Amino acid sequence: MIEALQQNPGISILGISILLSLIITLVYKFATDQVLMKEVKNDMKKYQAQMKEHRGDTEKMMELSNKVNKLNMKYLSQTMKPMLITMLPFLAIFAGLRSVFEGIKVIVFPFSLPLLGTSLGWLGTYILCSMVFTGLFRKALKVA
Numbered sequence: 001m002i003e004a005l006q007q008n009p010g011i012s013i014l015g016i017s018i019l020l021s022l023i024i025t026l027v028y029k030f031a032t033d034q035v036l037m038k039e040v041k042n043d044m045k046k047y048q049a050q051m052k053e054h055r056g057d058t059e060k061m062m063e064l065s066n067k068v069n070k071l072n073m074k075y076l077s078q079t080m081k082p083m084l085i086t087m088l089p090f091l092a093i094f095a096g097l098r099s100v101f102e103g104i105k106v107i108v109f110p111f112s113l114p115l116l117g118t119s120l121g122w123l124g125t126y127i128l129c130s131m132v133f134t135g136l137f138r139k140a141l142k143v144a
Contacts, residue, residue: 037144
């Protein structure tokens with residue numbers, strides 16, 4: 001099994017990132033109050049727009065800032081539960097992935113990139129794929 005994953009590391013990491021992104025998105029969808037989270041996001045956007053209008057009024061800015069902070073705390077408290085549900089299993093999965101893919105160059109660039117160099121290992125490839133697929137799944141499943 002390990003040799004099969006290592007033979008095609010790019011495809012393996014892509015598949016793993018798709019699966020884990022879907023699992024995370026589903027956990028967030030069902031472990032959070034989606035209606036509340038959408039309301040909070042909309043209210044935060046409304047208050048941020050008002051803050052732009054009242055840039056010169058320090059008192060109004062403080063009032064709006066306090067409202068945004070309260071909403072932000074409400075939003076963060078909703079996201080804690082799914083984070084706690086996924087954290088330990090995912091740490092174990094990443095430890096396993098590290099042992100399987102450590103030292104393997106998954107994506108090799110024909111040029112050098114600042115901070116990255118000429119290749120990405122398993123973690124960089126996973127992060128890149130995960131960002132793309134988590135965004136797609138969140139949109140498709142209408143997760144706040």
